[in-house]
Amino acid sequence: MLFQLHSSKHEIEKIHELLTQFFTKIADAETAEFSNSLFPTWVNDDIMKGKLKENFEGFFHRCKTSLSQDEVSLLSKTFLENNDIIELCLNKAASLTGLDDLPQNISAIVDFQVTTGKNLFQWLYSYILTSKDSPILKTLNTSLNDHFESFQSKNPSICTFCGLETYTLIDTEGRPDYDHYLNSSQYPFSAVNLNNLFPMGLRCNQRVKGADHILFDNFLEKHRRTSFYPYNSKYSYKDFEYQLECLEEPNISNGLKGQFNVSIDAIDKDDEVLKENLRTWVSVFDVEKRYAEEIRRSTKSWIDIIIYDSFPEVKETNPENNVDQNIDLSISENVKICKLTDARITSMVNLVPQFIFHQYLLENSSIIRALIKIDENTSSKVNMNWLN
Ligand SMILES: [Zn+2]
Numbered sequence: 001m002l003f004q005l006h007s008s009k010h011e012i013e014k015i016h017e018l019l020t021q022f023f024t025k026i027a028d029a030e031t032a033e034f035s036n037s038l039f040p041t042w043v044n045d046d047i048m049k050g051k052l053k054e055n056f057e058g059f060f061h062r063c064k065t066s067l068s069q070d071e072v073s074l075l076s077k078t079f080l081e082n083n084d085i086i087e088l089c090l091n092k093a094a095s096l097t098g099l100d101d102l103p104q105n106i107s108a109i110v111d112f113q114v115t116t117g118k119n120l121f122q123w124l125y126s127y128i129l130t131s132k133d134s135p136i137l138k139t140l141n142t143s144l145n146d147h148f149e150s151f152q153s154k155n156p157s158i159c160t161f162c163g164l165e166t167y168t169l170i171d172t173e174g175r176p177d178y179d180h181y182l183n184s185s186q187y188p189f190s191a192v193n194l195n196n197l198f199p200m201g202l203r204c205n206q207r208v209k210g211a212d213h214i215l216f217d218n219f220l221e222k223h224r225r226t227s228f229y230p231y232n233s234k235y236s237y238k239d240f241e242y243q244l245e246c247l248e249e250p251n252i253s254n255g256l257k258g259q260f261n262v263s264i265d266a267i268d269k270d271d272e273v274l275k276e277n278l279r280t281w282v283s284v285f286d287v288e289k290r291y292a293e294e295i296r297r298s299t300k301s302w303i304d305i306i307i308y309d310s311f312p313e314v315k316e317t318n319p320e321n322n323v324d325q326n327i328d329l330s331i332s333e334n335v336k337i338c339k340l341t342d343a344r345i346t347s348m349v350n351l352v353p354q355f356i357f358h359q360y361l362l363e364n365s366s367i368i369r370a371l372i373k374i375d376e377n378t379s380s381k382v383n384m385n386w387l388n
Contacts, residue, residue, distance in 0.1 A: 066109060122188060
Protein backbone atom coordinates (compact mmCIF):
# COMPACT_ATOMS: atom_id res chain seq x y z
CA MET A 1 0.00 0.00 0.00
CA LEU A 2 1.11 3.50 -0.75
CA PHE A 3 0.44 5.25 2.53
CA GLN A 4 -0.80 4.45 6.02
CA LEU A 5 -4.45 4.94 6.95
CA HIS A 6 -5.56 6.52 10.20
CA SER A 7 -8.19 5.00 12.45
CA SER A 8 -10.04 6.37 15.43
CA LYS A 9 -12.28 4.96 18.11
CA HIS A 10 -15.90 4.80 17.00
CA GLU A 11 -19.16 3.68 18.62
CA ILE A 12 -19.77 1.08 15.92
CA GLU A 13 -16.85 -0.97 17.27
CA LYS A 14 -19.13 -1.94 20.15
CA ILE A 15 -20.70 -4.58 17.91
CA HIS A 16 -17.41 -6.45 17.82
CA GLU A 17 -16.88 -5.84 21.53
CA LEU A 18 -20.21 -7.55 22.12
CA LEU A 19 -18.96 -10.61 20.24
CA THR A 20 -15.61 -10.56 22.06
CA GLN A 21 -17.30 -10.59 25.44
CA PHE A 22 -19.66 -13.37 24.37
CA PHE A 23 -16.77 -15.56 23.18
CA THR A 24 -14.77 -14.88 26.32
CA LYS A 25 -17.62 -15.73 28.68
CA ILE A 26 -18.91 -18.73 26.77
CA ALA A 27 -15.61 -20.49 27.56
CA ASP A 28 -16.32 -20.20 31.29
CA ALA A 29 -17.44 -23.62 32.48
CA GLU A 30 -19.61 -21.95 35.12
CA THR A 31 -21.69 -20.24 32.43
CA ALA A 32 -24.51 -22.73 31.90
CA GLU A 33 -27.43 -20.48 30.97
CA PHE A 34 -27.89 -17.92 28.25
CA SER A 35 -28.44 -14.41 29.62
CA ASN A 36 -27.48 -10.80 29.06
CA SER A 37 -24.57 -11.29 31.47
CA LEU A 38 -22.71 -12.85 28.50
CA PHE A 39 -22.59 -9.40 26.92
CA PRO A 40 -21.34 -5.90 27.83
CA THR A 41 -23.52 -4.02 30.32
CA TRP A 42 -25.05 -1.77 27.65
CA VAL A 43 -26.73 -4.82 26.10
CA ASN A 44 -30.20 -4.89 27.70
CA ASP A 45 -33.50 -6.59 26.87
CA ASP A 46 -34.41 -3.80 24.47
CA ILE A 47 -31.39 -4.76 22.35
CA MET A 48 -31.11 -8.50 22.98
CA LYS A 49 -34.43 -9.55 21.55
CA GLY A 50 -35.99 -10.93 18.38
CA LYS A 51 -33.67 -12.44 15.79
CA LEU A 52 -30.53 -11.17 17.55
CA LYS A 53 -31.39 -13.04 20.75
CA GLU A 54 -32.59 -16.08 18.84
CA ASN A 55 -29.30 -16.34 16.90
CA PHE A 56 -27.00 -15.84 19.89
CA GLU A 57 -29.06 -18.12 22.12
CA GLY A 58 -29.09 -20.81 19.43
CA PHE A 59 -25.30 -20.55 19.05
CA PHE A 60 -24.83 -20.71 22.84
CA HIS A 61 -26.93 -23.85 23.18
CA ARG A 62 -25.31 -25.60 20.23
CA CYS A 63 -21.91 -24.99 21.84
CA LYS A 64 -22.94 -26.05 25.32
CA THR A 65 -24.80 -29.20 24.23
CA SER A 66 -22.59 -30.42 21.36
CA LEU A 67 -19.06 -29.49 22.42
CA SER A 68 -16.83 -30.53 25.29
CA GLN A 69 -15.44 -27.86 27.61
CA ASP A 70 -12.06 -28.16 25.86
CA GLU A 71 -13.71 -27.67 22.49
CA VAL A 72 -15.56 -24.56 23.67
CA SER A 73 -12.22 -23.25 24.99
CA LEU A 74 -10.61 -23.90 21.61
CA LEU A 75 -13.47 -22.06 19.90
CA SER A 76 -13.00 -19.09 22.22
CA LYS A 77 -9.22 -19.07 21.79
CA THR A 78 -9.54 -19.23 18.01
CA PHE A 79 -11.99 -16.33 18.05
CA LEU A 80 -9.52 -14.16 19.97
CA GLU A 81 -6.53 -15.15 17.80
CA ASN A 82 -8.45 -14.48 14.61
CA ASN A 83 -9.18 -10.94 15.75
CA ASP A 84 -5.65 -9.83 16.55
CA ILE A 85 -5.39 -8.57 12.99
CA ILE A 86 -2.24 -6.48 13.47
CA GLU A 87 -0.31 -9.39 14.97
CA LEU A 88 -1.55 -11.74 12.23
CA CYS A 89 -0.42 -9.34 9.49
CA LEU A 90 2.98 -8.54 10.91
CA ASN A 91 3.97 -11.89 12.41
CA LYS A 92 3.55 -14.93 10.22
CA ALA A 93 4.25 -17.20 13.19
CA ALA A 94 1.04 -15.98 14.86
CA SER A 95 -1.60 -18.69 14.98
CA LEU A 96 -4.24 -18.32 12.27
CA THR A 97 -6.92 -20.99 12.30
CA GLY A 98 -9.45 -20.83 9.51
CA LEU A 99 -12.88 -22.41 9.40
CA ASP A 100 -11.46 -25.40 7.49
CA ASP A 101 -8.76 -25.95 10.13
CA LEU A 102 -11.17 -26.37 13.04
CA PRO A 103 -12.36 -29.84 14.06
CA GLN A 104 -15.44 -30.65 12.00
CA ASN A 105 -17.89 -30.57 14.91
CA ILE A 106 -16.71 -27.06 15.88
CA SER A 107 -16.67 -25.68 12.33
CA ALA A 108 -20.21 -27.05 11.83
CA ILE A 109 -21.40 -24.90 14.74
CA VAL A 110 -19.49 -21.82 13.56
CA ASP A 111 -20.84 -22.21 10.03
CA PHE A 112 -24.40 -23.11 11.09
CA GLN A 113 -26.73 -21.13 8.82
CA VAL A 114 -28.93 -18.83 10.88
CA THR A 115 -30.55 -17.56 7.72
CA THR A 116 -30.27 -18.66 4.10
CA GLY A 117 -26.59 -18.74 3.12
CA LYS A 118 -25.35 -16.90 6.23
CA ASN A 119 -23.81 -18.10 9.44
CA LEU A 120 -24.09 -16.04 12.65
CA PHE A 121 -21.12 -13.83 11.75
CA GLN A 122 -22.12 -13.16 8.16
CA TRP A 123 -25.65 -12.44 9.43
CA LEU A 124 -24.24 -9.96 11.97
CA TYR A 125 -22.35 -8.19 9.17
CA SER A 126 -25.39 -7.92 6.89
CA TYR A 127 -28.17 -7.28 9.39
CA ILE A 128 -26.47 -5.70 12.39
CA LEU A 129 -23.34 -3.86 11.22
CA THR A 130 -24.44 -2.60 7.81
CA SER A 131 -28.25 -2.57 7.95
CA LYS A 132 -30.26 0.61 8.51
CA ASP A 133 -32.72 -1.47 10.53
CA SER A 134 -30.04 -2.78 12.89
CA PRO A 135 -31.42 -2.60 16.47
CA ILE A 136 -27.91 -2.13 17.87
CA LEU A 137 -27.05 0.72 15.51
CA LYS A 138 -30.34 2.39 16.41
CA THR A 139 -29.49 2.12 20.11
CA LEU A 140 -25.93 3.35 19.57
CA ASN A 141 -27.30 6.06 17.26
CA THR A 142 -24.65 5.41 14.65
CA SER A 143 -24.07 3.67 11.31
CA LEU A 144 -21.31 2.45 9.03
CA ASN A 145 -21.93 5.57 6.98
CA ASP A 146 -21.14 7.61 10.09
CA HIS A 147 -17.98 5.56 10.57
CA PHE A 148 -16.92 6.34 7.01
CA GLU A 149 -17.49 10.06 7.56
CA SER A 150 -15.17 9.85 10.54
CA PHE A 151 -12.64 7.85 8.48
CA GLN A 152 -12.86 10.35 5.64
CA SER A 153 -12.10 13.27 7.95
CA LYS A 154 -8.72 11.67 8.76
CA ASN A 155 -7.80 10.05 5.46
CA PRO A 156 -7.37 10.95 1.78
CA SER A 157 -10.01 9.97 -0.77
CA ILE A 158 -7.44 8.04 -2.82
CA CYS A 159 -7.40 4.25 -2.48
CA THR A 160 -4.10 3.47 -0.73
CA PHE A 161 -4.14 -0.08 -2.06
CA CYS A 162 -3.57 1.07 -5.65
CA GLY A 163 -3.51 4.88 -6.00
CA LEU A 164 -5.49 4.40 -9.21
CA GLU A 165 -8.96 5.26 -7.91
CA THR A 166 -10.90 7.25 -5.36
CA TYR A 167 -13.54 5.63 -3.17
CA THR A 168 -16.75 4.94 -5.06
CA LEU A 169 -19.67 5.70 -2.79
CA ILE A 170 -22.64 3.35 -2.73
CA ASP A 171 -25.51 5.61 -3.85
CA THR A 172 -27.92 4.84 -1.05
CA GLU A 173 -25.34 4.58 1.71
CA GLY A 174 -22.98 7.49 1.10
CA ARG A 175 -19.98 5.25 1.72
CA PRO A 176 -17.78 2.85 -0.24
CA ASP A 177 -17.68 -0.90 0.18
CA TYR A 178 -15.64 -2.09 3.15
CA ASP A 179 -13.25 -4.91 2.40
CA HIS A 180 -12.74 -7.83 4.78
CA TYR A 181 -8.92 -7.89 4.89
CA LEU A 182 -9.15 -11.50 6.17
CA ASN A 183 -11.97 -12.91 4.08
CA SER A 184 -15.16 -13.63 6.00
CA SER A 185 -15.82 -17.05 4.46
CA GLN A 186 -12.65 -18.56 5.98
CA TYR A 187 -12.36 -16.19 8.96
CA PRO A 188 -15.96 -15.45 10.02
CA PHE A 189 -14.90 -14.49 13.57
CA SER A 190 -13.50 -11.18 12.31
CA ALA A 191 -16.47 -10.35 10.07
CA VAL A 192 -17.63 -7.34 12.14
CA ASN A 193 -14.23 -6.26 13.47
CA LEU A 194 -13.47 -2.74 12.22
CA ASN A 195 -9.77 -3.58 12.52
CA ASN A 196 -10.39 -6.08 9.72
CA LEU A 197 -12.65 -3.86 7.62
CA PHE A 198 -11.21 -1.18 5.38
CA PRO A 199 -12.84 1.27 3.01
CA MET A 200 -11.40 0.24 -0.34
CA GLY A 201 -11.72 1.39 -3.94
CA LEU A 202 -14.29 -0.52 -5.98
CA ARG A 203 -11.78 -2.00 -8.43
CA CYS A 204 -9.43 -3.21 -5.68
CA ASN A 205 -12.27 -4.65 -3.63
CA GLN A 206 -14.44 -6.28 -6.27
CA ARG A 207 -12.22 -6.95 -9.27
CA VAL A 208 -8.75 -7.50 -7.88
CA LYS A 209 -8.57 -8.64 -4.25
CA GLY A 210 -11.94 -10.32 -3.85
CA ALA A 211 -11.64 -13.18 -1.36
CA ASP A 212 -7.87 -13.60 -1.84
CA HIS A 213 -6.01 -14.99 1.15
CA ILE A 214 -3.90 -12.02 2.07
CA LEU A 215 -1.87 -13.92 4.69
CA PHE A 216 -1.03 -17.01 2.60
CA ASP A 217 1.03 -17.11 -0.57
CA ASN A 218 -0.09 -20.71 -0.91
CA PHE A 219 -3.35 -21.32 0.92
CA LEU A 220 -3.60 -25.03 0.12
CA GLU A 221 -0.15 -25.69 1.58
CA LYS A 222 -0.86 -23.21 4.40
CA HIS A 223 2.28 -21.23 3.61
CA ARG A 224 1.99 -18.01 5.57
CA ARG A 225 3.27 -14.58 4.63
CA THR A 226 3.26 -11.16 6.28
CA SER A 227 1.37 -8.16 4.99
CA PHE A 228 1.24 -4.42 5.42
CA TYR A 229 -1.40 -3.58 8.01
CA PRO A 230 -3.19 -0.48 6.73
CA TYR A 231 -3.60 1.21 10.14
CA ASN A 232 -0.09 0.49 11.34
CA SER A 233 2.73 0.57 8.81
CA LYS A 234 6.03 2.40 8.95
CA TYR A 235 6.46 1.75 5.22
CA SER A 236 5.07 3.74 2.34
CA TYR A 237 5.63 4.58 -1.34
CA LYS A 238 8.95 6.23 -0.28
CA ASP A 239 10.42 2.81 0.52
CA PHE A 240 9.79 1.38 -2.94
CA GLU A 241 11.79 1.68 -6.14
CA TYR A 242 9.94 1.50 -9.42
CA GLN A 243 11.36 0.16 -12.68
CA LEU A 244 9.89 0.29 -16.16
CA GLU A 245 10.91 -2.10 -18.88
CA CYS A 246 9.74 -1.17 -22.35
CA LEU A 247 8.92 -4.27 -24.41
CA GLU A 248 7.59 -2.30 -27.36
CA GLU A 249 8.06 1.44 -27.71
CA PRO A 250 4.99 3.57 -28.28
CA ASN A 251 5.08 4.69 -31.90
CA ILE A 252 2.81 5.78 -34.70
CA SER A 253 2.11 2.28 -36.00
CA ASN A 254 0.88 1.03 -32.60
CA GLY A 255 -1.11 4.20 -31.93
CA LEU A 256 1.31 5.18 -29.14
CA LYS A 257 0.28 2.13 -27.15
CA GLY A 258 3.54 0.46 -26.18
CA GLN A 259 4.07 -2.66 -24.10
CA PHE A 260 5.61 -2.33 -20.65
CA ASN A 261 6.60 -4.27 -17.58
CA VAL A 262 6.57 -2.55 -14.22
CA SER A 263 8.48 -3.92 -11.26
CA ILE A 264 8.39 -2.59 -7.72
CA ASP A 265 11.10 -3.51 -5.21
CA ALA A 266 12.26 -2.47 -1.78
CA ILE A 267 14.90 0.26 -1.76
CA ASP A 268 16.48 -1.36 1.29
CA LYS A 269 17.43 -4.81 -0.02
CA ASP A 270 18.27 -5.97 3.50
CA ASP A 271 14.85 -5.21 4.97
CA GLU A 272 13.27 -8.65 4.75
CA VAL A 273 10.00 -7.48 6.38
CA LEU A 274 9.56 -4.70 3.85
CA LYS A 275 10.39 -7.06 0.99
CA GLU A 276 7.83 -9.66 2.09
CA ASN A 277 5.08 -7.13 2.79
CA LEU A 278 5.74 -5.50 -0.55
CA ARG A 279 5.47 -8.81 -2.46
CA THR A 280 2.18 -9.57 -0.66
CA TRP A 281 0.73 -6.17 -1.59
CA VAL A 282 1.90 -6.39 -5.20
CA SER A 283 0.52 -9.93 -5.53
CA VAL A 284 -2.88 -9.43 -3.87
CA PHE A 285 -3.62 -6.11 -5.58
CA ASP A 286 -1.92 -6.98 -8.87
CA VAL A 287 -0.19 -3.61 -8.67
CA GLU A 288 2.63 -4.08 -11.19
CA LYS A 289 0.30 -5.31 -13.94
CA ARG A 290 -2.24 -2.57 -13.26
CA TYR A 291 0.45 0.13 -13.37
CA ALA A 292 1.79 -1.25 -16.66
CA GLU A 293 -1.74 -1.19 -18.11
CA GLU A 294 -2.27 2.36 -16.91
CA ILE A 295 0.99 3.45 -18.57
CA ARG A 296 -0.04 1.79 -21.84
CA ARG A 297 -3.45 3.46 -21.65
CA SER A 298 -2.13 6.94 -20.85
CA THR A 299 1.10 7.14 -22.86
CA LYS A 300 -0.47 9.05 -25.74
CA SER A 301 -1.86 11.84 -23.58
CA TRP A 302 1.36 12.16 -21.55
CA ILE A 303 3.50 12.32 -24.71
CA ASP A 304 1.03 14.77 -26.22
CA ILE A 305 1.59 17.17 -23.32
CA ILE A 306 5.39 16.93 -23.52
CA ILE A 307 5.44 17.63 -27.24
CA TYR A 308 2.97 20.48 -26.89
CA ASP A 309 5.08 21.97 -24.09
CA SER A 310 8.13 21.76 -26.36
CA PHE A 311 6.77 24.14 -28.98
CA PRO A 312 8.77 27.38 -29.04
CA GLU A 313 5.53 29.37 -28.97
CA VAL A 314 4.41 27.82 -25.69
CA LYS A 315 7.80 27.35 -24.07
CA GLU A 316 8.01 30.41 -21.87
CA THR A 317 11.40 29.63 -20.39
CA ASN A 318 13.15 28.98 -23.69
CA PRO A 319 11.01 30.51 -26.43
CA GLU A 320 13.99 30.87 -28.74
CA ASN A 321 14.92 27.21 -28.77
CA ASN A 322 13.59 24.79 -31.31
CA VAL A 323 11.40 21.86 -30.41
CA ASP A 324 14.22 19.37 -30.28
CA GLN A 325 16.14 21.45 -27.77
CA ASN A 326 13.03 22.00 -25.69
CA ILE A 327 12.12 18.31 -25.37
CA ASP A 328 14.52 17.56 -22.53
CA LEU A 329 13.34 20.65 -20.72
CA SER A 330 9.69 19.64 -21.15
CA ILE A 331 10.37 16.13 -19.91
CA SER A 332 12.12 17.36 -16.78
CA GLU A 333 9.35 19.87 -16.12
CA ASN A 334 6.73 17.12 -16.40
CA VAL A 335 8.83 14.85 -14.18
CA LYS A 336 8.62 17.55 -11.51
CA ILE A 337 4.82 17.68 -11.84
CA CYS A 338 4.45 13.97 -11.08
CA LYS A 339 7.19 13.73 -8.47
CA LEU A 340 6.05 11.47 -5.63
CA THR A 341 5.35 13.53 -2.54
CA ASP A 342 2.99 13.04 0.40
CA ALA A 343 0.71 15.80 -0.85
CA ARG A 344 0.48 14.41 -4.38
CA ILE A 345 0.27 10.69 -3.55
CA THR A 346 -2.74 11.37 -1.32
CA SER A 347 -4.60 13.58 -3.76
CA MET A 348 -3.84 12.51 -7.35
CA VAL A 349 -5.07 9.30 -8.98
CA ASN A 350 -2.65 7.47 -11.32
CA LEU A 351 0.32 9.41 -9.98
CA VAL A 352 2.65 6.41 -9.55
CA PRO A 353 2.36 5.09 -13.13
CA GLN A 354 2.72 8.66 -14.41
CA PHE A 355 5.87 9.06 -12.30
CA ILE A 356 7.29 5.72 -13.46
CA PHE A 357 6.80 6.57 -17.14
CA HIS A 358 8.26 10.07 -16.88
CA GLN A 359 11.31 8.78 -15.01
CA TYR A 360 11.81 6.39 -17.89
CA LEU A 361 11.56 9.24 -20.42
CA LEU A 362 14.44 11.05 -18.72
CA GLU A 363 16.75 8.35 -20.07
CA ASN A 364 14.73 7.55 -23.16
CA SER A 365 13.75 10.84 -24.79
CA SER A 366 14.33 9.18 -28.17
CA ILE A 367 10.73 7.92 -27.88
CA ILE A 368 9.54 11.53 -28.10
CA ARG A 369 12.06 12.60 -30.74
CA ALA A 370 10.98 9.77 -33.02
CA LEU A 371 7.50 11.27 -33.08
CA ILE A 372 8.54 14.72 -34.26
CA LYS A 373 9.25 15.82 -37.79
CA ILE A 374 10.56 19.22 -38.84
CA ASP A 375 8.50 20.62 -41.70
CA GLU A 376 11.03 21.13 -44.49
CA ASN A 377 9.05 23.91 -46.16
CA THR A 378 8.62 26.05 -43.09
CA SER A 379 11.52 25.16 -40.85
CA SER A 380 9.99 26.86 -37.82
CA LYS A 381 6.99 24.53 -37.83
CA VAL A 382 6.76 21.08 -36.39
CA ASN A 383 4.54 18.21 -37.31
CA MET A 384 3.31 15.96 -34.61
CA ASN A 385 2.95 13.41 -37.32
CA TRP A 386 0.67 10.96 -35.54
CA LEU A 387 -1.99 13.65 -35.79
CA ASN A 388 -1.63 13.98 -39.57
ZN1 LIG B 1 -7.76 0.60 -5.24
